[in-house]
Amino acid sequence: MPNCKQCKSPFEIADKDRKLLEKVSPVINGQKQLIPEPTHCFDCRQQRRLAWRNERYMYKRKCDFSGEEIISMYPPNSPFKIYKQDIWWSDKWNALDYGRDFDFSRPFYEQFRELQLEVPRVALVNKQSENAEYTNHAANNKNCYLSSVVFGCEDIYYTDWAIDHCKDCVDCSYLLEGSEICYETYYAWGSYMTFYSDFIKRCKNIWFCYDCINCEDSFMCWNLRNKKYCIRNKQYTKEEYEAEMAKIFPFSYSGLQKHRKEYLKSKEEIAIHPAIYSIQTTGSTGDLLFNSKNCTACFDSVNMEDCRYCVDAIDVKDSMSIYHVGWSELMYECHAISTGFNCLFCHFTYDNRNSICCDCTQNCSNVFGCAGLNQKKYCILNKQYSKEEYEELVPKIIEHMRKTGEWGEFFPISFSPFGYSQSRAKEYYPLTKEEAISQNIPWSDYQSPKPQAGKVIPASQLPELIKDIPNDILNWAIECEVTGRPFKIIKPELDFYRRTGLPVPRRHPDQRYEDRMETRNPRRLWNRECSKCSKPVETSYAPQRKAIIYCEDCYLKTIY
Numbered sequence: 001m002p003n004c005k006q007c008k009s010p011f012e013i014a015d016k017d018r019k020l021l022e023k024v025s026p027v028i029n030g031q032k033q034l035i036p037e038p039t040h041c042f043d044c045r046q047q048r049r050l051a052w053r054n055e056r057y058m059y060k061r062k063c064d065f066s067g068e069e070i071i072s073m074y075p076p077n078s079p080f081k082i083y084k085q086d087i088w089w090s091d092k093w094n095a096l097d098y099g100r101d102f103d104f105s106r107p108f109y110e111q112f113r114e115l116q117l118e119v120p121r122v123a124l125v126n127k128q129s130e131n132a133e134y135t136n137h138a139a140n141n142k143n144c145y146l147s148s149v150v151f152g153c154e155d156i157y158y159t160d161w162a163i164d165h166c167k168d169c170v171d172c173s174y175l176l177e178g179s180e181i182c183y184e185t186y187y188a189w190g191s192y193m194t195f196y197s198d199f200i201k202r203c204k205n206i207w208f209c210y211d212c213i214n215c216e217d218s219f220m221c222w223n224l225r226n227k228k229y230c231i232r233n234k235q236y237t238k239e240e241y242e243a244e245m246a247k248i249f250p251f252s253y254s255g256l257q258k259h260r261k262e263y264l265k266s267k268e269e270i271a272i273h274p275a276i277y278s279i280q281t282t283g284s285t286g287d288l289l290f291n292s293k294n295c296t297a298c299f300d301s302v303n304m305e306d307c308r309y310c311v312d313a314i315d316v317k318d319s320m321s322i323y324h325v326g327w328s329e330l331m332y333e334c335h336a337i338s339t340g341f342n343c344l345f346c347h348f349t350y351d352n353r354n355s356i357c358c359d360c361t362q363n364c365s366n367v368f369g370c371a372g373l374n375q376k377k378y379c380i381l382n383k384q385y386s387k388e389e390y391e392e393l394v395p396k397i398i399e400h401m402r403k404t405g406e407w408g409e410f411f412p413i414s415f416s417p418f419g420y421s422q423s424r425a426k427e428y429y430p431l432t433k434e435e436a437i438s439q440n441i442p443w444s445d446y447q448s449p450k451p452q453a454g455k456v457i458p459a460s461q462l463p464e465l466i467k468d469i470p471n472d473i474l475n476w477a478i479e480c481e482v483t484g485r486p487f488k489i490i491k492p493e494l495d496f497y498r499r500t501g502l503p504v505p506r507r508h509p510d511q512r513y514e515d516r517m518e519t520r521n522p523r524r525l526w527n528r529e530c531s532k533c534s535k536p537v538e539t540s541y542a543p544q545r546k547a548i549i550y551c552e553d554c555y556l557k558t559i560y
């Protein structure tokens with residue numbers, strides 16, 4: 001077993017890893033350029049990719065082309081040149097102007113870094129949306145705010161991952177199949193009016209429910225199928241249920257916190273958990289893997305085939321060690337890729353074929369070590385070559401990178417365009433500022449200026465019930481009860497709380513996100529035993545947790 005170059009722990013390289021590496025190795029001029037075995041363990045490879053993703057933090061800054069004030073995922077003190085979206089995608093500038101020769105006396109990544117620092121980057125990834133300026137990694141949305149990874153949705157606020165016609169949701173993660181009016185919900189398929197609930201399918205009007213399918217009008221329930229009017233998994237008549245709910249609804253802020261505590265405790269101590277949560281998936285390991293086959297250690301992914309170590313991916317085949325990739329094939333060590341074919345060590349590319357070590361190249365093919373190119377082929381370090389020149393030079397550069405130990409590695413973590421503190425890596429692999437700096441990982445302490453508000457109110461002084469909140473709250477800044485950071489409520493959000501009877505939140509949106517993250521399982525598998533039949537299982541529930549874990553057979557027999 002090799003030792004990880006980063007954390008020094010031993011890690012396994014399976015034969016299937018080797019086979020897949022051979023399969024994704026690029027063929028240039030008829031010659032296969034074998035990718036060597038990974039030098040970093042699963043976690044260190046993942047950390048390196050996650051450090052390249054700022055999904056949620058958006059800032060006001062100037063466009064470095066026009067001087068215009070824009071919204072961007074890069075703070076104003078970023079060392080990069082940032083262009084507003086429409087300018088970046090236009091022909092008002094030419095990425096080939098930054099082209100340079102490859103210097104065989106120096107390491108590849110050192111030369112790439114110089115290019116990366118000069119070529120403008122796009123401020124935000126947000127296409128064809130209306131009234132959704134504060135959304136990132138998003139497209140085709142209407143009326144959305146401070147949300148990321150949102151596609152084809154409407155009225156989505158403070159949410160990450162909402163796809164496929166979801167509507168009217170606040171503070172959620174992973175909403176699918178047209179879910180509507182959801183609040184503090186994690187994984188909902190085709191559900192309507194779900195509040196503080198997780199893993200919910202085709203449910204309606206439920207509060208604090210976990211792992212329920214086809215349920216309606218229920219409160220504080222777990223593992224239910226096709227039920228109505230249940231409270232704490234006990235059946236009530238319609239009248240009884242309504243009478244019980246009338247005693248606690250509308251919820252006061254402190255009432256809700258009490259229920260949330262009870263919910264989290266029930267989930268951890270009473271509910272039954274499938275060891276891994278996968279649907280229509282065969283021959284695979286990982287968690288939250290849907291409609292997939294022959295995958296190993298994949299998480300939060302859909303429609304995957306023959307993939308290994310992939311996270312947050314959709315419709316991907318024959319790929320390994322990728323993060324946020326969709327509709328792609330033969331990918332390795334990539335992040336933020338859409339419709340790619342055989343892309344290796346790439347970041348943020350759309351519709352690329354045979355791209356290697358590229359950052360932000362769009363609609364390109366056969367490009368190597370390029371940044372910010374659009375509709376180009378046969379380029380190296382942003383310099384145009386003929387097909388023949390390209391095919392002659394690239395194998396030589398790969399040979400050079402073999403000697404420098406760079407071939408086979410994603411971009412160094414130190415090249416991340418974001419501070420570690422803004423990246424998703426900090427959620428899964430927390431580091432202090434000192435730890436990050438000592439490892440040469442970029443860090444940013446930049447905070448947006450405080451919101452302009454007539455009055456500032458400490459969260460504890462807010463009325464308990466929504467009916468006592470005046471319209472004027474839109475002019476106040478609320479001081480987060482945990483961090484003291486001021487935040488504002490926006491009009492459609494207030495309307496949502498009023499329609500649903502929810503009190504106004506007392507925590508900053510970032511804190512609310514962290515609270516939700518805390519209740520998610522890590523993307524990691526442990527060996528445990530089924531709590532019922534003692535069969536060995538792989539699970540994302542850590543061994544020290546109280547949670548009741550069932551193997552697939554026991555879970556299906558018990559729940560259905």
Ligand SMILES: [Zn+2]
Pocket residue numbers: 004005006007008009040041042043044045
């Ligand atoms: Zn490691």
Ligand SMILES: [Zn+2]
Pocket residue numbers: 530531532533534535550551552553554555
């Ligand atoms: Zn079992």
